[in-house]
Amino acid sequence: MELRQITYFIAVAEELHFGRAAERCHIAQPPLSQQIKRLEEELGVTLLERTSRRVVLTPEGKEFLKRCKDVRDRLNEAVICIQDMAKGLEGQLRVGFIGPASLSKLPRAIRAFRERNPRIRLDFSAQSTSEQLPLLRGDRLDIAFVRLFGHDTSGLNSLLFLREPYVLAIPEDHRFADRETLDIADLEGEPLIFNQRIAQPALYRSLIGSFHKAGFMPNIVQEVNTEQSTVALVATGLGCALVPASSASSYRSGVAFRPLTGDLPQWEITALWKKKNQSVILQKFLDVAREFREVQ
Incomplete structure (x- = not known):
């Protein structure tokens, strides 16, 4: 069975006249009649009752017409869908991010992208940098917002989305609370909460x-695996912690933040995607991300 036979059958079934159907399909009437006959022979079913005066659909023909229209409509939808995908108007984008990225302007960038592209579905995955990289290379993520420090990024393109300094998170009743700024030298002997060495070993070594x-x-005095856990432990009075400056924008009862000077690495979030990924949707998302990037 060929698609053109279905097209011809729909025309005859709707016109109930072989001459008009032939004109509609831009072919001569004899070839059209022949194609309908071959279709009926292939199905082993009579679809049309023909007399010298009229053409009538059989009950089987009426049902087949309904099913053929469904096929035609779904095919038309498929054509429109893939054309829209090629234009970046419809499709899916899988976005991975580390937890601290939620404190950056990434949520605002995502909202702006969704408002401009309501027919594109966004799927999100919050995972560590080490977990996201194999997903990105395995085509299970389209873009990943990660924290790089000594990671292998071969085969990947990058966009620095956020660069900011560290600040010191302290219990609000801490002796440093009256200070406007602090230096790393002020932290000698001070109980400190650090991110786990295993999560970012190269960064851990740099901070040490x-x-x-x-x-x-x-x-x-304590190692934890997320920035949120770090700030939560600071609130308990367990110690102080070095956290990204954007953490200060998220209010946490019992915690204060102070600028910190000294020879410290910058806190960065980088967007990564595969070099071979030429998706129009991805490029549109990157255009929005560039509008919201923060590089101090």
Whole structure:
């Protein structure tokens, strides 16, 4: 069975006249009649009752007409859908991000993208950098917002989305609360909460190196795996913590934030995507991301 036979049958069934159907399909009447006959022979069913005066659909023909219209409509929808996908008007984008990215302007960028592209579905995955990279390379993510420090990014394009300094999160009744700014040297002997070494080993070493340059070893009393957990423990009075400046924009009862000077690495979030990914939808998302990037 060929698609053109279905097209011819719909025309005859709607016109109930082979001559008009032939004109509608831009073919001669004899070839049209022949195609309908072949269709009926293939199905083993009579679809049309023909007399010298009229053409009538059989009950089987009426049902087949309904099904053929469904096929035609779904095919038309499929054509429109893939054309819209090629234009970046419809489709799907899978976005991965680390938890702290939710404190940046990424949520605002996502909202702006959705408002401009309401027919594009966004799927989100909140995971660590180490978890996102294989998903990106395995085509299970289209773009990943990660924190890079010594990671292998071969085969990937990148866009620095956020760069900001560290600040010090302190319990609100801490002795540092009256200070406007602090220096890393002020933290000698101070109980500190650090992100886990296993999560970002290269960054962990860099931060430890910053304390070494200041002339002392940090007094780490607890290691945690998320920025949110870090700030929550600061609120309990367990210690102070180095956190990205954007954390200060998220109010947390019992916690204050102070600018911190010293030889410290910058806190960065980078967008990554595969070099071979030429998706129009991805490019449109990157255009929006560039509008909201923050690089201090």
